[in-house]
Amino acid sequence: MSSNGSHVNGNGSDAVGVSFESFSETFSQVPQAVTVVTTKNGDDSAHGTTVSAFCSLSVDPPLLLVALDRSSDLLKLLRSTMRFGVNLLSGDQAEVGLTCAKKGADKFQAVSWTDEHGLPRIDGAAAWPECEVQELLPGGDHVIVVGLVTACETEEAEPLVYHRRRFLQLT
């Protein structure tokens, strides 16, 4: 048993005996890259959501995955566009990460972006994989979006990191 209460049935614990607090505290210790996953609305406007559940999955074929909450508006859009871009935020883009963590159809209006093959690419992002949705898989209260990477680019910029509920720069 850990010192912060893992495996203890107490307040907020679920059927397997891990409380939301201990689960959340444990994963707050994991340094995570901060991305904004983007796609287009039907009217050609852009939508973006801050996502840290992101990783590479396969090299051949080139696959990556992101996990989206079932209630995500972005997830709803992805079910129809079936395409998305992943903007790996740069160290100086914490404000963009905060903006895109809000709800609302107009949250992306304050973000500076360029159209890249019909997808919204955030100016100054450290890396940019472009994807077609290959699979949507169940993952508890999230949906695992498997993306086939159709293009990739990187910039000379250090990435933004999220650790212990704070945005950090590497340098």
Ligand SMILES: Cc1cc2nc3c(=O)[nH]c(=O)nc-3n(C[C@H](O)[C@H](O)[C@H](O)COP(=O)(O)O)c2cc1C
């Ligand atoms: C650092 C950070 C990381 C986040 N990671 C995720 C994530 O991996 N998946 C997710 O669904 N939401 C994540 N969120 C929360 C969403 O950004 C937030 O719920 C957003 O309002 C959803 O917007 P949407 O409904 O337009 O998709 C994260 C928020 C922050 C601040």
